[in-house]
Amino acid sequence: MSGVTTRRLHCTGPRSAAAAMLAAALALGCARAPVRPGADAAGGREAAVNGVVELRLAVPAGAPVRAEVLAPSGARIHVPAFPVPGGWAARFRPREPGRHRWVARSGEGAAAAEVARGEVMAEDRGLAGQVIVSGGTLRTEDGRPFRPLGENRFNVYDPTWSDGLSPADYVARMAADGMNALRVFVFTACGRAGTMPNPGCLEPVLGAFDEAAAARYDAIFAAAEAHGVKVVLSVFAIGFTPGDAWKGWEENPYSAARGGPAAGNTDFFLDPRAREAARARLRYVLARWGASPALLAIDLLNEPEWDGAIPEDHWIPWAEDLARTWRAEDPYGHPVTAGPVGLHWNVEEDERAWWASAACDIVQWHRYGPDVHDVHDLAEALVETTRDTARYGKPVLIGEFGWGGDAKPEHDHTHVGIWAATFAGAGVLSHSAPPFTEDSDEPMTPARARHFRTLAAFLRRAEARGPLAPAPEPAVRRAPGLRALALGGERAAAVWLLAPRPGYGGRVKGARLTLAGIAPGRWRVTWVEDVSGEVIAVEERDASGPLPLDVPPFARHVAALVERIE
Missing domain, CATH: 2.60.40.10 (Immunoglobulins)
Known part of the structure; x- marks a missing residue:
């Protein structure tokens, strides 16, 4: 190891x-x-x-x-x-x-x-424990809130996709950029029989687990433990689409073409022999990485709608069955999730039956597409879908979002996505990959990563006095179309503003907010330029009810930290 x-x-x-x-x-x-x-x-x-x-x-x-x-x-x-x-x-x-x-x-x-x-x-040397689900939120075992913020860098074990960096160096870079979560795929499409398997192929032959591939995952977990990064491990990812050059079912060791028990891709989810073989893989993953405090969640399946057009009434019962196995045998109680695309792309039904199931601990969905290339449409989709899926009383994780057309060097699409999702109450992982597909792939350059670093620093200060939760949207005056989102707690609150669509990029002046849920007393308001983290204004105000806030001039977006003066 x-x-x-x-x-x-x-x-x-x-x-x-x-x-x-x-x-x-x-x-x-x-x-x-x-x-x-x-x-x-x-x-x-x-x-x-x-x-x-x-x-x-x-x-x-x-x-x-x-x-x-x-x-x-x-x-x-x-x-x-x-x-x-x-x-x-x-x-x-x-x-x-x-x-x-x-x-x-x-x-x-x-x-x-x-x-x-x-x-x-x-x-006891003060090492951090694992993340657990508590009261519908994610927390560390010592009770601190955990907000997933990071990357869907799905094959981080492959340096050719990861800026030439080893897994240890890539994870270290993520941590330096303020990220605390990484989603990784265990590849199921292993390559054509007789060829060199994908470096993420754990099971090149049914029931036989490759030690060299497993050692790559070992390295990821060791680095994650060393740097305080938590890993969402997707156990069955890529390999259910017949005839596809990259995610081909014919390259899946569970397929009959590779000697497996399943004649077709949907048979993988229905055939009892394939089910038991899948259970064996899950048990291997549990044995090898279940003890790691860096394992945030076990992710049973990646995007069945996109990879193989697997109907919901096939994969949901399969996921419930495997989740029961995991829960019965995992002595540490790691959360279980699955990674469907989400409500905007379904095959026959939708994912609501899975999210409502007791087998699902974390509600996860992904968001791509031309309808969310505009940052206002993106913010609306992420906020409203987060609020919709929060009805299940479980943590919400946006496991992937991104766009290869994100304007450089601003990366405003990435910026708006992670701030809007966070203030809606979701964990959020931005997809990162070399630019193969414009609809989704965007590398994690230093210019893009700084947005994570600034948000992480803002959240650390905001929650230094206690956890914050989504709060009612502040009322806005003098700026039609301005979107305001808030997080609130007993001793602090945070506000994030997105400028109106008309004239976006120009200066917004004279806006005023009214922040509800503020206890009587004196409060310090610190306005922050949310790209650089630079403080642009500080004032103190007395509250005896809803707190009025005068917004300093800004472009695109701005944030405020509201702290009670003890």
Whole structure:
């Protein structure tokens, strides 16, 4: 695994005579345990709380291997192992300080025999935990709000698509640009039989997982853990469209053309044998990356409307079934989502049955198309669809949006998209790719990335006094067509303004807002140029009801931070 240190864990052989005989027969070695950065040995302690520990077990391939981990509190988890060269590996994440005891067993049910045991001492070094769903929002395990802001850089493991950067360097750059979320594809179209597979092809042959490809995903997760970036991992992406040169069904190992059980692309979702094979892939993903605190959500399927025109009544029951498997076997409770295009593009029905399902934890949709190339149309679509889909009481994630025609160097389409989505209450990931398709592909250049950096810095200050949530739109006077969006909390509020469509790009002067929901007291209002982050005006006002705000002259858009003076 890329970027790990290796420390020997305290471990002993099996205790029962029968298990001892099995261990001898298997030439068992109590293997070294690679530990991710942040979980290295120090002062006799072997790991950190929220660091990923890997147990290497020299057990030959054959019967499945699982590890049981007992935490100091008495909490017990079971984690599946996955095959690696020379044996098996099991990964787990200590979630509390103290001594964690583990036992590894090989085999099924009552026939499972102990093959190794040991212990890990974990200390709390302040490492961040995973993201959870709480009260319809995303939060870190320590209770802080988490607003996904980042990229759909789906094949970040391929440097030819990622500015020549390694996954570690690309993720580091994202973090430096204020991004905290990355969506990545596990490719299902692996290339024609006998050719070099796509670098994101995890399963080139049905049921056989490629160690070199898995190591690329390992590198992504290790970098994400190191830089505080969370990963949405799309487990079945690209490979359901018959006859397509890039996402061809014929290149999918689940297809009959590649020796799989499914005659056609829709059979993948209906055939029981294909379903069990898909479950096996999901379990491998859980075993290998489920322990990572960087795993934001497991994304079961990418854009079935666009890739294969899969009907909703095919993929939704399939997704519900796999979500039940994930939820039953994931000891960490990572959220589950799926990535359909959204309500503007459907095959037979729409995604509402999935979003309403208990199997779906995060409502996700994507937005592209000529009807949202204009920034006012984009803002309207993102805001209204976010509000519409928030009815399910779940976090909303815009998993992809973008346009290759985004004017340079302003990148106003990107800017308006991420600010409008954020103030509507959604997490938002902008699609980034070399310019192959103008409808969607736009590289993440420094000129484009600065918009994320400025928004992230604004949000950090805005939520320094507590979480903010979407608030009623402020009333606007003296500027017809001006759109105002607000986030509100007990001790702070934030406002973002989009200039009217007529005359867009010119100066807007003399506008006034009325901000509701402000508690009586004295408030500081800081107006910020929302591209550069430069402060353009500061004033203090007393509130005894709705707070009037005089907007300084601006072009295109501007933001304000309203903070209570204690």
